[in-house]
Amino acid sequence: DVKVTQSSRYLVKRTGEKVFLECVQDMDHENMFWYRQDPGLGLRLIYFSYDVKMKEKGDIPEGYSVSREKKERFSLILESASTNQTSMYLCASSFSYLNTEAFFGQGTRLTVV
Amino acid sequence: KQEVTQIPAALSVPEGENLVLNCSFTDSAIYNLQWFRQDPGKGLTSLLLIQSSQREQTSGRLNASLDKSSGRSTLYIAASQPGDSATYLCAGTGAGSYQLTFGKGTKLSVIP
Numbered sequence: 468d469v470k471v472t473q474s475s476r477y478l479v480k481r482t483g484e485k486v487f488l489e490c491v492q493d494m495d496h497e498n499m500f501w502y503r504q505d506p507g508l509g510l511r512l513i514y515f516s517y518d519v520k521m522k523e524k525g526d527i528p529e530g531y532s533v534s535r536e537k538k539e540r541f542s543l544i545l546e547s548a549s550t551n552q553t554s555m556y557l558c559a560s561s562f563s564y565l566n567t568e569a570f571f572g573q574g575t576r577l578t579v580v
Numbered sequence: 581k582q583e584v585t586q587i588p589a590a591l592s593v594p595e596g597e598n599l600v601l602n603c604s605f606t607d608s609a610i611y612n613l614q615w616f617r618q619d620p621g622k623g624l625t626s627l628l629l630i631q632s633s634q635r636e637q638t639s640g641r642l643n644a645s646l647d648k649s650s651g652r653s654t655l656y657i658a659a660s661q662p663g664d665s666a667t668y669l670c671a672g673t674g675a676g677s678y679q680l681t682f683g684k685g686t687k688l689s690v691i692p
Contacts (some may be wrong), residue, residue, distance in 0.1 A: 484652075498678055500679065500680075507684075508684075509682050509684040510669070511687070512679050512680075515678060525679065529619040544587045547656060549650070555621075557623055557624065559624075559680075560680075566612070567612050568626065568629045569626065569671070569680055571616075571623040571625070573623070574622060574623040576621070
């Protein structure tokens with residue numbers, strides 16, 4: 468079974484802090500994604516990566532950055548956390564450009580106070 | 581840009597009933613269509629993937645179909661159980677795109 472693991476289930480951070488959300492997949496997938504999920508807005512894509520060190524902006528990249536130094540790991544960085552970044556963050560991976568079946572991690576509930 | 585709509589937003593049915601969840605999309609050039617289940621406070625679990633050359637997929641009591649010409653997909657759940665209570669989301673990948681575009685989901689409640 469594909470396993471996508473997010474480093475934390477719950478996080479509480481202060482406004483202005485730099486926050487790192489980590490995601491690891493164990494199936495040699497090329498593509499990795501970060502989404503946030505908010506009530507009434509659904510899932511929105513923040514960033515994705517289709518190869519090591521490659522990244523593309525999604526629909527809502529402002530206030531975020533990402534890092535993919537190794538194929539299995541994709542990190543989401545909140546440069547200076549703000550209260551409007553309080554949300555559920557979901558990491559996903561898929562095998563390749565042609566095989567886009569996505570598998571998700573368990574989610575990280577981030578609260579910025 | 582692809583838009584995905586799921587109606588209704590919420591559905592309540594008695595245990596044992598067969599039901600259909602609907603998903604519609606604006607761009608018929610959809611490549612893959614995937615159905616997910618999400619339990620409260622959890623991540624998404626992949627249920628079924630319909631690839632571009634396929635029209636339907638089945639897994640146990642679940643059957644998903646895809647009609648690109650009408651821009652619709654349906655998820656059929658047979659003999660519903662209380663454990664089926666969750667939010668069901670559909671998502672599509674456009675041709676030439678890596679990313680999934682999600683609907684906002686249908687929250688299903690199966691009443692014992």
